[in-house]
Amino acid sequence: MALTKDDVARLAALARIDLTDTELEHLAPQIDLILESVASVTEAAGDDVPATSHPIPLSNVFRADEARPSFPAEAMLAGAPAVEDDKFRVPRILDEE
Amino acid sequence: MSETTDLILHATARQLAAWVRSGEHTSVEVTEAFLDRIDEVDSTVNAFISTNREAALAAARRVDERVAAGEELGPLAGVPIAVKDLLCWNESPTTAGSRILEGWVPPYDATIVQRLLDAGLVIIGKTNLDEFAMGSTGENSAYGATRNPWDSSRIPGGSGSGSAAALAAFEAPLTIGTDTGGSIRQPAALTGTVGVKPTYGGTSRFGVIAMASSLDQPGPCARNVGDAALLHEVICGHDPADSTSLDAPVPAVVEAAELADVAGMRIGIVRELSGEGFSADVRQRFEESVELLKAAGAEVVEVSCPNFGYALGAYYLIMPAEVSSNLSRYDAMRYGLRVGDDGSNGVEQVMRASRAAGFGDEVKRRIILGTYALSSGYYDAYYGSAQKVRTLVQRDFEAAFAECDVLVSPVTTTTAYPLGEKVDDPVAMYAGDLATIPSNLAGIPAGSVPCGLGASDGLPVGFHIMAPAMADDRVYRVGAALEKALEARWGMPLLAMIHDSDAAQEARA
Numbered sequence: 324m325a326l327t328k329d330d331v332a333r334l335a336a337l338a339r340i341d342l343t344d345t346e347l348e349h350l351a352p353q354i355d356l357i358l359e360s361v362a363s364v365t366e367a368a369g370d371d372v373p374a375t376s377h378p379i380p381l382s383n384v385f386r387a388d389e390a391r392p393s394f395p396a397e398a399m400l401a402g403a404p405a406v407e408d409d410k411f412r413v414p415r416i417l418d419e420e
Numbered sequence: 421m422s423e424t425t426d427l428i429l430h431a432t433a434r435q436l437a438a439w440v441r442s443g444e445h446t447s448v449e450v451t452e453a454f455l456d457r458i459d460e461v462d463s464t465v466n467a468f469i470s471t472n473r474e475a476a477l478a479a480a481r482r483v484d485e486r487v488a489a490g491e492e493l494g495p496l497a498g499v500p501i502a503v504k505d506l507l508c509w510n511e512s513p514t515t516a517g518s519r520i521l522e523g524w525v526p527p528y529d530a531t532i533v534q535r536l537l538d539a540g541l542v543i544i545g546k547t548n549l550d551e552f553a554m555g556s557t558g559e560n561s562a563y564g565a566t567r568n569p570w571d572s573s574r575i576p577g578g579s580g581s582g583s584a585a586a587l588a589a590f591e592a593p594l595t596i597g598t599d600t601g602g603s604i605r606q607p608a609a610l611t612g613t614v615g616v617k618p619t620y621g622g623t624s625r626f627g628v629i630a631m632a633s634s635l636d637q638p639g640p641c642a643r644n645v646g647d648a649a650l651l652h653e654v655i656c657g658h659d660p661a662d663s664t665s666l667d668a669p670v671p672a673v674v675e676a677a678e679l680a681d682v683a684g685m686r687i688g689i690v691r692e693l694s695g696e697g698f699s700a701d702v703r704q705r706f707e708e709s710v711e712l713l714k715a716a717g718a719e720v721v722e723v724s725c726p727n728f729g730y731a732l733g734a735y736y737l738i739m740p741a742e743v744s745s746n747l748s749r750y751d752a753m754r755y756g757l758r759v760g761d762d763g764s765n766g767v768e769q770v771m772r773a774s775r776a777a778g779f780g781d782e783v784k785r786r787i788i789l790g791t792y793a794l795s796s797g798y799y800d801a802y803y804g805s806a807q808k809v810r811t812l813v814q815r816d817f818e819a820a821f822a823e824c825d826v827l828v829s830p831v832t833t834t835t836a837y838p839l840g841e842k843v844d845d846p847v848a849m850y851a852g853d854l855a856t857i858p859s860n861l862a863g864i865p866a867g868s869v870p871c872g873l874g875a876s877d878g879l880p881v882g883f884h885i886m887a888p889a890m891a892d893d894r895v896y897r898v899g900a901a902l903e904k905a906l907e908a909r910w911g912m913p914l915l916a917m918i919h920d921s922d923a924a925q926e927a928r929a
Contacts, residue, residue, distance in 0.1 A: 326792075331788060334788050334791045334792055334795070335788060336772075337791050337795070338744060338748075338787050338788060338791045339748075339751070339771045339772050339775055340772060340775045340776050340779065340787065341772040341773055341775075341776035342776065342784070346781075346784070350784070350785060350788060353785065353846060354785070354789055354792065356846075356847055357736060357789060357846060358789075358792070360733065360736075360847050361732075361733035361734075361737055361802075361806075362733075363729075363730060364730050364733040364734050364737060364802070364805050364806050365802070365805045367727065367730040367734075367805065367808065367809050367812060368811070368812055372808045372811050373808070373811055374804060374807035374808050374810070374811065375807055375808075375810040375811045375814060376634060376807055376810075377664075377863075378620045378621075378634065378635075378860075378862055378863020378864075378889075379664070379666065379889070381663075381664065384660075384663040386660070394527050394528070398527040399527060399754075401525070402524050402525065402526075402527070402754075402755040402756075403754055403755060404752060404753075404756065404757070404758035404761070405758065405761065411753060411754055413753050414761050414766055414767045414769075414770045415766050415767065416766070416767050417766075
């Protein structure tokens with residue numbers, strides 16, 4: 324099943340990226356081609372093969388629950404796109420209605 | 421250029437450090453030579469996104485003061501180094517090659533940056549890269565394409581385009597790269613330099629901007645195997661700030677590079693990575709190198725890794741899936757670019773507009789692909805299957821390493837191709853990483869060492885060495901042995917031929 328322009332628009336919305344019509348037209352066949360070229364992966368392993376998510380076995384890492392100095396607020400706010408009253412200023416979260 | 425400057429620019433890092441220690445040349449003198457060289461050639465090469473002359477000279481002066489005070493210094497103290505602009509450095513902007521982070525100065529240093537500074541290395545600047553390390557050509561940077569110093573109409577390889585090109589253009593004696601699917605080794609191969617991806621977890625990823633966390637691994641880039649080994653020992657080792665960092669001793673890679681002896685070693689040629697798909701130039705230099713290793717006393721066997729054929733596909737599902745997740749943090753709220761915040765737009769509209777304006781085409785392509793691979797209904801078929809292939813690739817490596825000490829192959833399928841050639845053909849571009857990707861899926865160490873120039877085009881070819889996890893020393897041992905044999909044949913390092921057409925002609929024969 325070929326990926327349509329509308330499918331890519333939906334994926335872009337999920338990924339929070341505005342794409343232009345030209346980008347959607349360009350991307351849909353490219354992603355389709357990539358998916359076609361990786362399709363053999365779906366047939367490579369049977370149910371008996373366990374999945375590996377990580378190249379080395381992971382274990383949980385704990386540290387002592389002790390208070391430590393954190394970055395000063397001004398250092399963290401220095402790279403912010405907008406600041407107000409020593410806080411990150413963000414666009415409105417809720418719609419007016 | 422004065423004779424002294426020329427000597428400094430072409431010296432090994434080991435030699436530079438020895439000069440600084442003995443007082444023959446100061447670190448300030450060495451650092452200035454490289455900064456001036458960048459000013460002279462980087463408008464063509466574009467290996468750097470930023471330099472920081474002030475911070476570099478201050479660090480160099482501190483080293484010189486320590487020398488004057490008679491302090492004991494580390495093996496690379498006073499040597500300049502450039503760092504891929506994916507690693508956070510509090511003294512300079514860190515952009516990841518992206519418009520979305522333009523001008524952002526991190527509030528902290530990456531662990532690797534901290535280790536370089538602690539060891540007395542002098543950071544001179546941040547090197548160019550494909551945006552967020554996505555790409556195999558160096559053309560996807562928001563700050564312009566990097567060019568190959570061997571031929572400026574060609575790609576230097578990616579994503580560590582700047583880290584490799586800076587070495588080949590003699591703009592830095594050492595650099596740091598990161599390797600997710602070959603981004604240290606592939607540009608090393610295409611520029612005639614050395615690059616090593618350590619065992620996954622061997623180097624800290626703390627402060628390294630994440631692309632695909634289960635695959636990313638920073639590592640050393642240098643002009644020869646010995647320098648790469650010295651840098652490896654400076655940056656590797658356990659870091660409590662990175663939960664995936666290995667708590668194990670760093671293999672003795674400097675000793676292995678000094679040994680440079682393959683007598684009695686078993687070297688496996690991966691059948692699936694040595695024939696079809698590789699150009700005649702690449703195959704020829706690879707086969708000659710294998711013969712040299714044989715002549716140096718190695719036993720060569722052929723091994724089969726039947727599931728490697730699926731590795732590329734699995735990588736191009738796992739990597740974008742992790743990309744789509746990692747890059748969700750660029751939401752225009754706490755740092756980075758914000759677009760459309762004029763009071764009329766809500767948070768989601770601002771996010772969408774900012775991400776549209778801040779990300780380039782390749783990044784958008786991978787985020788969309790990853791979003792698809794992780795979406796409900798396709799998750800098991802794509803992402804789940806790819807993770808199973810990862811198991812199969814790991815089993816292939818285990819079986820192969822039961823038969824031999826290291827595995828070898830070419831690094832890239834071709835030599836450096838012209839800029840723009842594969843921009844609109846992502847599948848062809850991705851296929852160039854055929855040989856490097858399996859080792860990222862399995863987390864094993866691997867490196868690229870220059871093995872000659874293509875007979876038809878005179879461009880560098882890389883030799884790929886892979887070893888079992890935590891046996892990084894074997895990569896250096898074989899790499900140094902091959903380097904020694906080849907340099908004896910050529911009478912000089914490969915990179916010395918970069919602008920000497922007579923020598924290059926001889927090496928191509």
